Amino acid sequence: MNRLIISITKDDDYLDNPDKQAKVKKLEKEIDQLVYKLYELTLEEIKIVEEFDKEK
DSSP states (O other): HHHHHHHHSSTTGGGHHHHHHHHHHHHHHHHHHHHHHHTTTOHHHHHHHHHHHHHO
């Protein structure tokens, strides 16, 4: 997934292509879900992480 994100974001038209940007966001969310599962985070912990991420 990371390699796919990198290849998409390296495309010359990435910043002007909402479809590519949406694809990257979708892939990032999939990675987030895998990490949450890996660390066995509870829904409460996931909420904390996602709220922290929004502040950035």
